[in-house]
Amino acid sequence: MPPLDFEGHKLDHVADLKSPQCRNCDIVREIAFCADLSQDEVKRLATVRCHAALPASYTIFREGDVVDHVYSISNGAVKLYKLLSDGRRQIIGFLFSGDIFGLGTHDGYCYTAETITPTHLCRFTHRKLDSLLEEIPRLERRMFSMAVKDLVAAQEQMLLLGRxxxxxxxxxxxxxxxxxxxxxxxxxxxxxxxxxxxxxxxxxxxxxxxxxxxxxxxxxxxxxxxxxxxxxxxxxxxxxxxxxxxx
Amino acid sequence: MPPLDFEGHKLDHVADLKSPQCRNCDIVREIAFCADLSQDEVKRLATVRCHAALPASYTIFREGDVVDHVYSISNGAVKLYKLLSDGRRQIIGFLFSGDIFGLGTHDGYCYTAETITPTHLCRFTHRKLDSLLEEIPRLERRMFSMAVKDLVAAQEQMLLLGRxxxxxxxxxxxxxxxxxxxxxxxxxxxxxxxxxxxxxxxxxxxxxxxxxxxxxxxxxxxxxxxxxxxxxxxxxxxxxxxxxxxx
DNA sequence: CGCTCAATTGACGCGCATCAAGAGTAGTGG
DNA sequence: CCACTACTCTTGATGCGCGTCAATTGAGCG
Known part of the structure; x- marks a missing residue:
């Protein structure tokens, strides 16, 4: 799979904000990010998002890449994985409609993200999302509780892998x-x-x-x-x- | 080890707020919770904490217990683990001075916490901490970034356990x-x-x-x-x- | 010194990996 | 429509890394 230019918006699969699937994106984001946000807050969030449709087996970002965006899956399926130098791979999680991913540290993303099926994504820049977090404290709460949910799942998976x-x-x-x-x-x-x-x-x-x-x-x-x-x-x-x- | 009554403050190892190790606790909490909080905010935080000294191999809480407190280690060492019904055990993490633990869901704590060595802890009720989070937004940021740090570590451990x-x-x-x-x-x-x-x-x-x-x-x-x-x-x-x- | 329990070391077995072959399954082009 | 190709998935034979069982050594402590 040649690396299409998704980040630069030149990918021919990228859909614009007026495309049909974006209405779907709104619906799904109700589940994910904004379950307890007001209409106005949801609209404010919509101003900073960007939408894209990606083919199967498409690498969204790689482990170590600069952390610049947070992603929300409108529909489709994504896998997150880490690699060892000799190619051994551990898949960290499978994500589906409504799931968020793209957290990372100053060292970059700590996993690679790749589509499994053709997938529609919403994307937010960390910079714009950060300023939104100031405006909407509940959004920060929500991000926090989602990180905790991921943490609980990761710990459960440690039990699975180890024992x-x-x-x-x-x-x-x-x-x-x-x-x-x-x-x-x-x-x-x-x-x-x-x-x-x-x-x-x-x-x-x-x-x-x-x-x-x-x-x-x-x-x-x-x-x-x-x-x-x-x-x-x-x-x-x-x-x-x-x-x-x-x- | 007979279960001492730590939660009810009847444990004879429990130290009060005037004990010598509490000064140490203040120092350590600078590292953990409050690295970027003001003096006033640190003092406000101090009003809701409770301090205890525990012996080695002491169970602080069990998987499934009602989530009521967050803990910060002043000094000592703690292990967090999950069990399968037949006794197989997976240790989720080893924690030391400055580390925080006690996150959980509405289903209760998702792991058991037990001291390894004699350990000094600071404890905060979730209820009081929640009201503090309203007062001090930066504290919420800090909790969030600590959850992300734990998540990154858990994902790295998944690679270890699986591959x-x-x-x-x-x-x-x-x-x-x-x-x-x-x-x-x-x-x-x-x-x-x-x-x-x-x-x-x-x-x-x-x-x-x-x-x-x-x-x-x-x-x-x-x-x-x-x-x-x-x-x-x-x-x-x-x-x-x-x-x-x-x- | 002797008790207790943790840690080490050895012998052996098993669960899962590895290697290899065959059976679908999907895409492609004549 | 069918053949051809390239996969993925399944199934079998064999091997090895780590688990299991057992005995010994070592360390802490009264």
Whole structure:
């Protein structure tokens, strides 16, 4: 994938503010950034945002890049990952509609962000967002509580990576996706798997082969069904949850 | 260890505000909470704090407990951990002087906090701290940036747990302690190891035996020296760092 | 000195990685 | 529409790193 010039707005997939998907963006941002903001505050926020549509497997920024923007996903899916020098990869998180990413330190972003599917993003510069934070104290609260939420999830993932078996890891992953689907108002008994086996493996600290074998095993034991690639049916949610928690 | 009544102030190790170590607490809090607060703001903060001295291996709160306080370590060492139902444990972090802990969600604390060594703590109720956050916006900024710092560290630890070998894990751990010592103004070539091998193992997603063997191996290869229990000398910082990063 | 518990060391086994082959699956162009 | 290509995914055979089990050594403490 040649690096298209997204940051410089020359990418031909970039949509402008008048495009149809921007209305959708407004809706989604209600969920994410602005759930408890007033109409005026939402409008003020809208003045500093920028919208873009990106293809699949598109690198949004790399670990170490200067931190200049915060991103909000309108729709699509994004993965965040860190690399070791020899290419070993750890996926930090999968993000979907309504999720925010782009926090970092003065050393730059601490992970690489890449689209999984074609994705619509909203983007805010840190500079403009900072001045907004002065204006709207509740926005700061909201950013804080989202960072705490991410922190709690990261700690849960540390338990998974350090102490769970392959079977428990995959079960936990499916439960996570199911809970996520529930929050988005989707059915919990069937989850979409837009990411590849390689992505799942790098998220769970396993290899592609082990992930594949574990899926097969869970299917054989009737925990799940795999009707089509990219989809998974959870036959017994409770049993899968117990498996995920090592019971 | 019988559970002493710390929360009800009946613990005989609890020190009051006039005790000598409280002056120390003021100094340390300069580093932690209040680095950029005014004298008045620091004094205001002092009105809502409560101080306690705890013995080693003392459980401060448990995963799932109602979130009512935020804690700041004056001196000593604390470990945070999560448990699976069958007893498998993952240590989320080791905390030292100046560190803050006690964030959580409405579901309660998401980890258990336990002292490693005898420890002096400052404690703030969430309720009082919340009202302070209204008064002192900069305090909210500070809490936010500390949550981000924790998040970045958690993501780095995910890379360690998911993708590093035992040798790389132990090397990374020693480098972490060394960098921490540097920030505290201590020499980087020698680090204190107040925690047990079991704690180190549960932090790195290994067993006691593997940690022990890896220390022995690093010593044999002259990366480190182990002059006395609880101490480790880093003979070649750069080489250890390269090892930690998988080079 | 002797008790207790942490740490080390050794022997062995297992879960997951590695290596390798085969079976879908999707995109491409004639 | 089908062949061709390039993947991704699955499945099998084998190996290794780390876990498990067990015994010994060492350190702190009354």
């Amino acid at each position: 769970k078996t392959a079977k428990e890891k995959v079960a936990t992953f499916l439960i996570q996706l199911s809970l996520r689907a529930e929050k988005a108002g989707m059915p919990t008994s069937s989850v979409a798997l837009p990411m590849s086996r390689a992505d799942i493996a790098d998220y769970l600290g396993l290899t592609i082969e082990t992930v594949s074998r574990t899926f097969t095993q869970l299917k054989r034991d009737n925990y799940i069904g795999l009707p089509a690639s990219g989809h998974c049916v959870l036959n017994d949610w409770r049993a899968l949850k117990d498996l995920a928690e090592g019971a | 590093k070998t035992a040798k790389e894990k132990v090397a990374t751990f020693l480098i972490q302690l060394s960098l921490r010592a540097e920030k505290a103004g201590m020499p980087t070539s020698s680090v204190a190891l107040p925690m047990s091998r079991a704690d180190i193992a549960d932090y790195l997603g290994l067993t006691i035996e593997t940690v022990s063997r890896t220390f022995t191996q690093l010593k044999r290869d002259n990366y480190i020296g182990l002059p006395a229990s609880g101490h480790c000398v880093l003979n070649d910082w750069r080489a250890l760092k390269d090892l930690a990063e998988g080079a």
